[in-house]
Amino acid sequence: MIVFDGVTKVYEPDVVALEDVSFVIEKGEFVFIVGASGSGKSTIVRLLLKEIEPTRGRVLVGGRDLGRLKRSKIPMLRRNVACVFQDFKLLPNRTAYENVAYALKVQGESRESIRKKVPEVLSLVGLAHKASSYPGELSGGEQQRVSIARAVANHPPLLVCDEPTGNLDPDTSVGIMQLLYRINLAGTTVLMVTHDREMVNKMRKRVIALEEGRLARDERRGGYE
């Protein structure tokens, strides 16, 4: 599903974010990427979304080398690599329903299909009753649920989460993790960048740990440390 093959990323002028990092993530896995701030976790997310290019090495998603992917194909990649962010990145002047519908609209879904899928996915995240609320009217946890609903509305094969519980209280974080776990059980590969020690230790999933841009640990059923 995902292959990082000797990936190095150096930001200008000479900040090394990743250094010779290699790992393989299989289809259907749930993987945590952990590490201190500045260890290169978010760089992995940005490389997967092709926001940036590696300085050396290759990143493959679904067997396709992202280095050879044309700029015009990036939207297609981002429809298959859905992303959930710490700051939710919702469109503030659209309701929960419209935020989810927008993601489907850009993928060329028909109006009938959008009318059918959006309530379904909002129900999945437990927000059917908040469909007409604007992000400003929702709590942090609810906004993150909308963001997850938007990400999974079209059943992407890969879901990348960049510290999705970073802005949420512990109880709300548990709810979000349960939701992501259910999504993973349904077959979606989940790659989650996190600082949430307790959550990682509780879930006992695969853990890839980074230290100063290097791969420090890759454990099948690991903990935070």
Next chain:
Amino acid sequence: MRLRAIVGEAVRSLGASMSTTVAATLTVLIGMFVLGLVIGLGTWVLSWSEHAKRQLLVKVYFCSPGAQGCAREATAKDIEAVRLWLAKEKGERVKSFRFISQQEALRIMRKKFPELTKDLPYNPLPASYEVVPTKGEYTDDIKRDLLRSGPGGTKPPGVETVKDGGEKARRVVKVGSIIEAVFLVGLVVLLGASTLLIANTIRLSIFARRREIEVMKLVGATNWFVRGPFMIEGLICGLVGSLAAVLLLFLGRELVLPALPHLDSGTSDVRALSFELTALVIIGAGLVLGALGSALTVHRFLKV
């Protein structure tokens, strides 16, 4: 589906960001109104300048009995030689020319100054050619070349003198050229200022929505899916703003112009560019500025 979705997005966001939409439309209105005024006034002044230059004539006077600097009276052959030279120049520097016989010259003089001419013992006026140049600026050249068109580059035989209006003509040509230059510079400056003003308003309104663009790109929207609605918004603002400018200019033409002192003094060939054409230019400029301004500004934020 795709086009409908893009148009739907544009209409939706026009309503959602009403204040910036109104600001952009008003900026287009002001810019296009000023452009319309400059086109109207400028083309009128240019037309007047051309008219003034068209009044410039070159006059070729032939030797008459007793004329100074003439050894003999002009013969029909001398007059024919000048006619041939003028005919050769026709279409190039000479627009038209007309022969005025001695009798006709006297008749014209009598009409203009009946008191002066009533007791004349004989006709002292020479025959002449009245030459209308294709451009006012050519009077000097025509005079110079005509005076060298005789054998060996001398004054043609039978020609007493050639007059081109002298200093007055040169001043009219100079003033006309200055007016044209001022109009062109003014047009460029105002067009540039309007473009910058409109581009700046569009840039500000899009800058306020840059995060929105970033999110659109991250959920997989293509560049055209993001750019399209902004361009349609720009088109709509451009169209509405320029139509309002045309309406204001129309009202100005119908209500304000008739109240101004009448400038026409038998110069019916002096007129501004037609209102219909000006309106088309304004609407076209509004549409292009709106759509291109939006597309170029959005382009900066699409590199996500």
